[in-house]
Amino acid sequence: KAGVTQTPRYLIKTRGQQVTLSCSPISGHRSVSWYQQTPGQGLQFLFEYFSETQRNKGNFPGRFSGRQFSNSRSEMNVSTLELGDSALYLCASSPAGQGSGNTIYFGEGSWLTVV
Amino acid sequence: GENVEQHPSTLSVQEGDSAVIKCTYSDSASNYFPWYKQELGKRPQLIIDIRSNVGEKKDQRIAVTLNKTAKHFSLHITETQPEDSAVYFCAATPWGYSTLTFGKGTMLLVSP
Numbered sequence: 001k002a003g004v005t006q007t008p009r010y011l012i013k014t015r016g017q018q019v020t021l022s023c024s025p026i027s028g029h030r031s032v033s034w035y036q037q038t039p040g041q042g043l044q045f046l047f048e049y050f051s052e053t054q055r056n057k058g059n060f061p062g063r064f065s066g067r068q069f070s071n072s073r074s075e076m077n078v079s080t081l082e083l084g085d086s087a088l089y090l091c092a093s094s095p096a097g098q099g100s101g102n103t104i105y106f107g108e109g110s111w112l113t114v115v
Numbered sequence: 116g117e118n119v120e121q122h123p124s125t126l127s128v129q130e131g132d133s134a135v136i137k138c139t140y141s142d143s144a145s146n147y148f149p150w151y152k153q154e155l156g157k158r159p160q161l162i163i164d165i166r167s168n169v170g171e172k173k174d175q176r177i178a179v180t181l182n183k184t185a186k187h188f189s190l191h192i193t194e195t196q197p198e199d200s201a202v203y204f205c206a207a208t209p210w211g212y213s214t215l216t217f218g219k220g221t222m223l224l225v226s227p
Contacts, residue, residue: 031213043159043204043217056214090158094213102213104149106158 002027004093004107012113018079021110025072025093031055031102032074034066037088037109046089049074081114088112117142119207121218128195129226136221138205139187145207148188149215150179154201162203163190195225 005024013019025032033048033056045058049068066076072093078085088109094102118141128134140148146167151159165172165179165188172179176195181188192199202222206215 033213033215035215042219043215045214045216048214050213056212058214092213092215102147103161103164104213104215105161106151108158 006107010111020077023074023091029093029095031094033092035090086114117216119218125222127224134192136190138218140207144209151204152201200225
């Protein structure tokens with residue numbers, strides 16, 4: 001089985017721009033969640049999607065948004081980029097929804113640099 | 116919400132020694148506790164996990180213990196090797212949930 005695939009792997013954006021990151025979960029996995037990793041804050045939960053619905057949301061401003069498609073693929077968008085948005089964005093997938101046992105697998109991440 | 120504290124932030128050991136990393140959590144609803152290893156520039160990889168109906172779990176040189184009453188859990192690595200050098204993260208979540216609250220990480224350095 002292919003793992004969690006994220007694109008692009010590396011990107012550089014300018015302050016004020018927007019960015020869209022893509023994630024393809026492991027085949028058969030229906031839950032996709034996103035995390036931001038920075039040296040100062042560690043791994044922080046952004047949001048989780050299950051069956052095309054946002055099920056959980058972390059404590060991030062509204063500039064951070066996401067969506068999930070019917071094939072479970074997910075995208076996240078960051079608008080009006082700030083320098084502090086520079087981070088590794090990790091996508092994670094898990095096989096089932098609430099009430100079931102889960103193992104959560106991470107993709108390689110998208111390295112975003114805002115200049 | 117859940118809060119996970121992890122200690123120490125850095126840990127240096129000699130090859131062959133044991134290493135112990137400790138985490139505490141705040142939410143009594145949490146009952147699933149995975150540990151991830153992240154090598155430089157790579158993804159976090161699950162190395163072991165434990166559920167709250169189990170007090171200890173072992174996989175070769177790695178073991179995890181859980182004290183649900185005290186709300187803490189620990190990772191034990193025996194006979195450490197240089198390839199164990201990485202950042203280790205603990206996490207907590209209610210079982211069946213797909214959102215993890217992570218500790219800040221422990222950088223483990225194993226010297227030959």
